[in-house]
Amino acid sequence: MTAAPIVQIRALTKIFLQGEINVTALDSIDLSIESGEFLTLMGPSGSGKSTLLHIIAGIDRPTRGECIVQDRNIAALNESDLADWRNQNVGFVFQTFNLIPVLTAYENVELPLLLTQLSGKERRHLVTTALEMVGLDDRMKHLPKQLSGGQEQRVAIARALVTDPKLVVADEPTGNLDSHSANEVLDILRTLSRDAGKTVIMVTHDPKAAAYGSRTIHLEKGELVPN
């Protein structure tokens, strides 16, 4: 943890318009995340934890404030640069896995690589490596519906990893899993930050899951709760 923080958030505010009423989801948040951390975000529903994660991952935009990831203020990027940036720098893991049902495990993992210039051979190597990492190299030809929930989530993690992003964000990755599968998934995420040097940011409301992280931040009503 010598270099500058990978994520630096300053005075970040997000206001939603719900009907006629403005709802402040994030209220002037300051936060920095070091490279290689496994940060868990906790908080009750509506606390703004998912919004924060979405902004860091570049799928949502703040109303005010800066979100600097790897020395770039992603809040200032245009739509299509942001898409490129996501493709190269962020790996996503969702609560509901969000695998494409018509594609096999292998093809789902390969999907982000379709945006790159890599050759078929290179792609095969990367996909296989990612699937090996999550221990599913024997399930490549399976469709999502032929996999268990835990396996599906591991495929989703492999998909998040295949582009070798610095940042892996996970939104309630264990929310739909039994405890055994959940532990497997959390193990993988911990390994990523510990051994592969990835920065992992995970939203959860399960304290047991949060315990896997190297640091935990609590949010409440859009504000950070001091530990």
Added chain:
Amino acid sequence: MFSLFKYHLRSVLVRWRSTLATILGLALVIAVFILVQSLAAGIEKSSSNTGDPRNLLVTRQGALAETTSVITRDQFNIIRYLPGVARDATNQPIASGDVLIIINLPRNNGTGNANVMVRGIAPTGRALRPQASLVEGRWFAPGKREAVASRRLAGRMANLQVGQTFKTGGVELTVVGIFDGQRSAFDSELWIDADEARSAFDRPDYSSLLLRPESDEALLQLKKHLEGERRLKVKAVREVDYYKEQTRTAGPIKWLGNGLAIVMSIGALFAAMNTLYASVGARTREIGTLRVLGFRRRSILLGFLLEGAMLSGIGGILGCLLALPMHGYSTGTLGWETFTEVVFDFQITPLLAAKGIAFAIIVGLIGSFLPALRAARLPVISSLKAA
């Protein structure tokens, strides 16, 4: 059942975009169906609306229409003095020999020429056809090369307004009046004096003979007598029956209307099925809930069928409304019997509208059957778990 109906009504409104598109699509199918059929209905109405049941029309045996019939002067004189033919105040038989000539005239919209039926008619003939009443100008005077056109024909052909002249067969005729045939076949005709027609178009003979028998029994007797008389070789039918037969043109139009409706509705059927399948898919959890609440499979099935019928019923009604502005709109086409322009109206009858709506509902029921079956067969537990 009624509460379910409400449920379906509201559900339909949730996916209003695709629902609206389906309804509109079906409405267009029904509008086309009704419009095409209303053409056929218009032809049939104009045919069935023509003539007087007390009149007897005599034509040549084997002739399909008055235009191809020939009644010689001898035949004319034999027939009109037959017993049973009514006499007028001056004791003359009420019988009129008509000359029918097809002439080629330009349309007034520049789309080329059309064949027009010219009827050479005597004063008695006009009296026998009270349906044609003068609405503008005056009747023609014999020997002055004058003509009277039907209002509808005058609206379609060039130079047929009062005061205008047109040339045909080496004669120039002046239009001196306009008559209204009251939506009968006479609306497609141009009338001139009978004797003038014979001289101008070099016709020694008449085409047909219209007479008024003394009574209905006399009519039947005359008909029997005329058709039994081998030397005459004529056919005698009630004037109304003759025109009722003149609907061959309507046949292919009906055929076209049905064919169009069937193919179009197949297309609409697939689209409706898609909408309803999507609707079932999106409401999987709701259906599961209904089942848990105690609704039977049958109610679910009926409910979705009802939904389909309701949607398509609306489409059908909308289709009728779309077609309705065309009601009464005058148009024309080539008549198959006479090979002349037949002028008639779009006739959207209540029966036709009902047929259209019924047709729409049938399409809706067929289209919703498979999706409804799928909804009814959803397993309760897994549908509850559906996202």
Added chain:
Amino acid sequence: MTIPGFIVKNALRNKRRAALCVLSVAASLFLLVSLLVVLNEFTNPPEDVGASLRIAVRNKVSLATPLPVRQRPLIAKIPGVEAITALSFFGGKYKGEENTMFAQFAMDPEQLELVFGEAKLPREQLEAWIANRTSCIIGVDTAKRYNVKIGDKFQLIGQIYPVDLDLTVVGIYKGTTDDRNVFFHQKLLDELTGDLGQVGMWWIKARSPEEVPGVIDRINAAFTNTSAEVLAETERAFQLSFVSMWANIKVLISSICSVVVFALILVSASTMSMAIRERMRELSVLKALGFRRHELFAFILAESFGLAAVGFLLGAGGAWLLYSSVNAPTLTGGMFPTLDVTPRILAFSALVAAVLGVVSSLAPALAVTRMSVVDGLKTLD
């Protein structure tokens, strides 16, 4: 996996829906092609070989008014006229038929080769026809339809003329655009009707195409201010004058065509965009993975284009296969001798399909533009 592979897999994801989409497009395009074919038959009667040399002469009053036979020598003398034949439309009914859909004409048999050279008839059959006043030749389509062979009797009941014909078939011809017509001797018709000295029309062959306009003018001028003024026009113009009598039917069919196209676009576009809208969540996953907006547009467009294209292949291709394999006169009750799916018609329906593809991708494309990834991920259906 490739991007096109991905699109195909996606499109076929809900096979039932894809099939229904394609089928509804196919049904509508089939209808569109059918209507256009009918419209084309109405508008463009097939052109005969040698038609450019032929001139039709009818009474100026109308087709139903006959011409005096005394005109023949006068016309024959007009410079540029190579051959002339009477041609009288008999319009009879065959046997007990209600509607007879083939035409019968009285003409001068000796002139057949000169005026209607494209009619292929073996020499001995032609000679037999010329020699026998009560014989006729029939087109191969009519021969097939009624299973009539050479030597058979052929009876026609007159409708326009008050006479019936009892003819013997001595020849079967083919090679014209309408191989259904029946030809018999004008002399026979004259005899039976009591030598009225009238014929229906004159058909003339000009010596060369360049002379046609001059010949037409000279014929028209020759009978001006006589009791039987004539209207001479090229065969093509004559056919088109028939067509113009159908004007309203044409308008009717073309307006139905436009309604069909509109309904098709409406319904199919809604179904297709529904199919894509239901995948909003997946599209936002793709967006989260770094796919750009225009790449998502391309996916959507490719998918709706693909569905429309398959619908086109099935519908228009099906119509093409159907109409080129069926016997058109039988199918249409003899109304149309052919049902031609022309390249123009195919091109037009392909264009409609393409427009359909674009239009149906509009709504989802717009939704994708508006969609934020976060909202998209929340969309559950």
